[in-house]
Amino acid sequence: MFNLTKEDLGRRILGCGDGPAAFNATLTKCGGRIVSVDPIYSFDTSQIRSRIAGTYETVMAQMHKNQDDYVWKDIPSVEHLGKIRMSAMEDFLADFGTGKQDGRYVTGELPSLPFESGQFDIALSSHFLFLYSAHLSAEFHIQAIQEMLRVAREVRIFPLLALDGASSPYFNAVKEYFSTMRFSVDTMRVAYEFQRGGNEMLIIKPV
Ligand SMILES: C[S@@+](CC[C@H](N)C(=O)[O-])C[C@H]1O[C@@H](n2cnc3c(N)ncnc32)[C@H](O)[C@@H]1O
Incomplete structure (x- = not known):
């Protein structure tokens, strides 16, 4: 991007x-220096996890409805997209607690x-x-x-x-x-x- x-x-x-994305977790593992700022970081890991779970079906239904607006090349299908996104969010959720303590996830807008x-x-x-x-x-x-x-x-x-x-x-x-x-x-x-x-x-x- x-x-x-x-x-x-x-x-x-x-x-x-940055929301619940994996860029911070991934770059930190590779030795990078990154801070992410987002209003959702005021919530804790379990609150963000349940919000993600609660909106998953709606987001997927919207993607099915609007599939023609997207390029299905590297990501071949809506189902595959769902798997990639959930995997990235799991990486984020696994890193969020430590990262917040370390000042890598900052609440702000x-x-x-x-x-x-x-x-x-x-x-x-x-x-x-x-x-x-x-x-x-x-x-x-x-x-x-x-x-x-x-x-x-x-x-x-x-x-x-x-x-x-x-x-x-x-x-x-x-x-x-x-x-x-x-x-x-x-x-x-x-x-x-x-x-x-x-x-x-x-x-x-x-x-
Ligand atoms: C569609 S998500 C994008 C997440 C990530 N950047 C990505 O590309 O996957 C938009 C994000 O913007 C955040 N957001 C909303 N209002 C904001 C504000 N005023 N300042 C910074 N982030 C904001 C939301 O909480 C959400 O995580």
């Missing part, structure tokens, strides 16, 4: 809205982050900014990205599409705002594409 190189993976990474300025090298957002354009305003996007740029030297966002598969209506406003604030704003093609057409990320950093 983010074209992260070996060098990038050695930098101090912040994942914004954009557009205000509980971190020092410049604490990270890269701040990532996957499947949150742009994707939920129907629920979050252009102002929220700009404030959130500004905050990510306060705590990190570089921001990467994936994908650039909203949930309906169209480009986010806020993409141009975000690009224009940060370009005029003397940041470079570049769209880059990535290898990952699951949501059909969702194969680009945005990189914003100081010029």
